[in-house]
Amino acid sequence: MxxxxxxxxxxxxxxxxxxxxxxxxxxxxxxxxxxxxxxxxxxxxxxxxxxxxxxxxxxxxxxxxxxxxxxxxxxxxxxxxxxxxxxxxxxxxxxxxxxxxxxxxxxxxxxxxxxxxxxxxxxxxxxxxxxxxxxxxxATERLDEVLSAFIDNTLTYASAEKEWFLRPLEKPQLLTRMADRHVVVVVRGKHYREDLRMLSTYIRDYRPVLIAVDGGADALLENGYLPDLIVGDMDSISDQALCSGAEVIVHAFPDGRAPGRERVEKLGVRYQLLAAPGTSEDIAMLLAYEEKAKLIVTIGTHSTMIDFLEKGRKGMASTLLVRTKIGSRLIDAKGVSQLYKPRWSWNWTGWLLAATLVPILAALSVHPVARHAMQLWWMQWSNWAY
The missing domain is CATH 3.20.19.10 (Aconitase, domain 4)
Known part of the structure; x- marks a missing residue:
């Protein structure tokens, strides 16, 4: 200058x-x-x-x-x-x-x-x-053209990759037990924060296995949960989440290359390697399925054309194959917070008031001064009523 x-x-x-x-x-x-x-x-x-x-x-x-x-x-x-x-x-x-x-x-x-x-x-x-x-x-006017190319790409890759997904994964021996349990797969995708909060009661009641895909582990920690299993290439997860004590599976390419391996080793975190095509969230769902999970609930996963285009992918072959294979065991919670908003009701208000008054009345009934005051009040009210 x-x-x-x-x-x-x-x-x-x-x-x-x-x-x-x-x-x-x-x-x-x-x-x-x-x-x-x-x-x-x-x-x-x-x-x-x-x-x-x-x-x-x-x-x-x-x-x-x-x-x-x-x-x-x-x-x-x-x-x-x-x-x-x-x-x-x-x-x-x-x-x-x-x-x-x-x-x-x-x-x-x-x-x-x-x-x-x-x-x-x-x-x-x-x-x-x-x-x-x-x-x-x-962009909206040419969406049909983009969708046509997206479908063609998806079907081409699905045909090439189907053998990978038809046979069982060559998965490592897992410490996390999923058989006959509910599993929640958390991805840091659209509405993940809202949906995670919306499902807090379900998570509390059913205590499902929590599988985080990369940054999904940070989402769980932010909401007070500890992930049981972390799956991914480890490019969008914090060091704190990686060192949270969860079992770690590093997702590698089919040829064995694993970009996330170096980072995990540098942190001194124990891990196992899983080589497979597709996205890490697909592999997380497939792991839960092959470990005989009773139900698989997904939060924040990518399932639409726009989702995949935003990730820089021109198709969704692996996701189509995995979701087709898992079938009815899979429930997608994506966007549930946009569909349902909990409303405050008078019934809940009454129960909350009752829950508040019961311990107060119990405490008053055992305290001698309070008990005497209540007896005087009852006598005065009885005389007035008659």
Missing amino acids: GKEAWPCSLSYIAKIAADRKTKNLCARLQPFQVAVLDHADMDEMAALSLLQASVRAVINLSPFMTGTYPAEGAKRLLEAGIPLYECTERDAGLIDEVDGKLGIVRKNELWIQSEQGWKRRAGLLRVSAKEIGRRWQE
Whole structure:
């Protein structure tokens, strides 16, 4: 920037947190920081994670919505009043350069503080709700075309992978017993927080086996539960959850490559390896099925085309095969909180009042002074009644 010490027309100033993976960024994002990321077609869960971290503004190297399908993330952020910007030119080195720096969003430019002073780093385009609405309409109009390609991809891969899922898994010997028990599989997907709270009474009464898929373990810990089993590639789970004492199964590719193995070993956590195609949540459900679980309840799992497109998948072959195989033993609790909201009733109020008065009356009846006062009150009431 040279001679100028401070850019004029200042919009706001904040520390920048940048990462190519949104889930990694959200894990370390501090309140009121500016997030710089590279996330085309931002999904709803990513947006909710950014909002939970109290992000101040979001700068994206890729379009928030490309128009391929109606991604929810940008709409959620704009509804919450978060300013959104897209970079006007793609710069692969931007993320590494700006991470941890003090930055200024000045009109349609990003400035960062360097040793030489303030430096213009990128051109920005403010994304409006009107523009997102236009892209949304475009994506909705071509949804049938996207669905057709999605179905074709699903059937192609299902035909290629069916032998894997027809035969039993080459699973390790598990310490967690699931035979004839209820099992809850928790994935950090849409509405997982609400659905987990909604099923709290069921979990308390039935004491099911709790299987967490990656970050689902953190969801359980947040709600006061300890996972019995953790399954996944361990890329979206905290160290605290990994070290919670649960049995750990690292999901590997069919050829044996396991990206999550190094992290688990570094933490000194005991684990077993399971090589199989498909998603980790599919493997978690299949494990419960093959361990003779009586009932499998899923929370936050991915089951629709939009769910899988948001995960960057062009089909859902393994999920189709697994759900077809498990059949009636599977109950999907996804979105139950949107369907049912518990209401306060007078019956519950009466029972609560009675439960409160019983111990009070019992205490009064044994206390000599209180008992004497009650006898006097009863005599006065009897005389008045007659």
